[in-house]
Amino acid sequence: MNGVKVTQYIQIHPADNVLVALEDLPEGKEISYNDQLFKLHTAVQAKHKFTVSDMIPDEEIFMYGVLVGKAADFIPLGAAITVDNVKHAAGDFQLSERKTEWTQPDVSRFKDRNFEGFHRTDGSVGTANYWIVVPLVFCENRNINVLKDALVAKLGFQKAKSYENEVDHLIDLYHAGSSVEKILSADLQASSAGPTSKKLFKNIDGIKFLNHDMGCGGTRMDSDALCGLLAGYITHPNVAGATVLSLGCQHAQASILQAEIKKRDPQFSKPLFILEQQKIGTESKLLQEALKQTFCGLMEANKQQRQPAPLAKLCIGLECGGSDGFSGISANPALGHVSDLLVTLGGSVVLAEFPELCGVEQELSDRCVDEETASSFMGLMRRYNELAEASGSGFYANPSPGNIRDGLITDAIKSAGAAKKGGTSPVTAVLDYPEKITKAGLNLLCTPGSDVESTTAEVAAGANIVLFTTGLGTPTGNPISPVVKLSTNTRLYEKMPDIIDINCGTIIEGKESISEMGERILDYVIEVASGRLKPKAVELGQDDFIPWKRGVSL
Known part of the structure; x- marks a missing residue:
């Protein structure tokens, strides 16, 4: 089609x-x-x-x-x-001959295009310029929140929409003696974001605070993976620098984080401040030091400005969530065309969500550039499913009630449509969580099918933009990489315009071809990457961040 x-x-x-x-x-x-x-x-x-x-x-x-x-x-x-x-049933898979020949799309319309991005010393280019504040362990989440309350509004960064006016209206109704029925039927006065100071640092897109519930108490494998994930964010091209809060006694030690940073960027030179509470002493001393160092780091980061960069510097994460029976015939194939366009232009794309590749393992392994890469992919798929089955589940349990209600009744049906996001180009690399992308072309990254965990991992791997298809609607975003939401059907686009950026339902209606839609999406991506357009998830402050606990999560 x-x-x-x-x-x-x-x-x-x-x-x-x-x-x-x-x-x-x-x-x-x-x-x-x-x-x-x-x-x-x-x-x-x-x-x-x-x-x-x-x-x-x-x-x-x-x-x-x-x-x-x-x-x-x-x-x-x-x-x-x-x-x-x-x-549920899916075909078996085995190592076989390479099938890496493919027909590259016509990219003449894009070959001389650039985007305006932030150039980093490691050669990568960011589509945004954020400072991040990160806890190494959940014990520091409160201190992270205190820093957020102190910094965001005062420095003039965007606040999420407030509903304080609506609450004031409810309080007035209560004082007026209104009944429950009258309150439930009331038309509440809408409000916008609360007052914000004038933006102090014009070249910084925001300060992001990456709270999580890990770092200690779990397995050492999970805490080590957390350090790798956080290192991926600190070294990410969309990040100018970072403040890290450590308690001191947790599994996720600062030394592990620093080793993971060096692994990803041996010449790492961004501002990085690691503060350990048990060494510094009182909370007041810790937070005052964090505020001073972060402020000085922002002064330095603000010196960076957008400059032209080739589209080969884009790394796009391919994601889906709240999928429906149209995902595999509209939005996902459209992303597949975007993927092929960008690969032809020398860029990188990453296809993740391994439970949603069940049933297409043979095709993807055959497309791997060599047998070693193919064997790595097949091994990760088998081990992941075996771990799930040992815990009383399996890939067959991946479809959600919403998926099933809208036509995706087996995991293999869901997966066959989800894999269309990867287009037709050869697979250049297979990565295990939380590895970083180092090769151009189509990369496969082992993550769960869970939307936010997978998006979190794709960004850690280096995705500086994420394209996210949905048939049922989901507000998913990310703290540092713009997430562009694409609907599989027009009804969803019209019903939830506050979270959907692009309607791919026109494909179902015969108004646009997959290739036409793919080119329109890439035009939109260039505008977002240049900072000229803000996706809905960015406007809403939808900063979803969930590290993957390597136990079973489908």
Whole structure:
């Protein structure tokens, strides 16, 4: 499918034995398929799939040309497939011949384009210029919050929308003796962000505070991984410098963090202030020292300005969340085209969420540039699923109730559509969490399917912009990398315009092709990367940050 809607339903791949409803189809609807006519045995909701022949128990079901499930019971011709009549199944995979030939897209419209970014001494370029304040352990979260309260408003950085006026209105209604019914039906007066001082440091986009619940009490593997993740943020091109608060006795030691920073940037030269509470003494001394050093660091960071950079300096994270049955035929393939465009231009993209690559392992491993890379990918996939199964779960349990309600009834159906975000280029590298991207091209990063954990990891790996598709709606953002939200359908775009940036539903409606949409998205990315546009997640202050605990998280 290249975005042209010709009927009310579609076959995505010639090998598929189910069709996808593009709108609600009633029972008895006449269907034309492969020179045969039949009537729907059941009603089929938009985004859901229905059979094109009778299916016996254990008969294989194909979508996107891959195995995505098996019939759990007899399914008649023209019946909707559901969690009650279909069970998860995915094809096996093994090391085989390389299939790295691909057709590069036409990039003539972009080859001479630049974006305005912040150039770092390690050669990377940021799409933003943030200072971050980071706790090495959850014990320091309160002190982090105190610093946030002290700095953000006074320095003139954007505050999230306040609802204080709405609360004032509720208090007035209460004092007036209003009933519960009257309060619930009241039209509350909307308010905007609270008053903010004039921005002091014009070349700094903000100060971000990365609270978390890790650093001690868990496994050493998790605390070491946390240090690697935080090092990824400190060395990130969108970060000018960092203040780190340590208690002193936790698993996540400052020495481990410093070693992880050196691993990622041997010549690291950004301002970095590490303050240990148990050495300094009182909270007052700790916070006053943190304020002074952070302020001096901001003075230094403010000297940096945006300068032109080639698009090859972009590193885009490919993410999805709140997916639906249209994800794999609209927004995700559009991101796949963006991915191919950027790879052709010499840039980097990262495809993560390994539970959502279940069923397409063979295709992706075949696309790896060499056998070592392919073996690494297959090994990570097998170990991850084995760990999940040992804990009483597995990749089969990945689809959420919302996914299932909107047509993604098995993990393999969800995965086959999710993988479309990676386009068709060869896989140049496979990374384990929380490694950093060092090679241009398509990178695979082992993360959970959980939206925020995966986005957090992609940014730590070096993504300086994240493209995030959603069919159901999610406000997910990130503290330091702009997250651009793309809807898979027009209804969502119109319903939640405060969190969606781009509507890919025009593909379903036949108004735009996948390639046209991909180019439009890349135009938007260039504007965001240059600081001329702010995605909705940035405007809302949606600073989601959740490190992955390497136990099971799907």
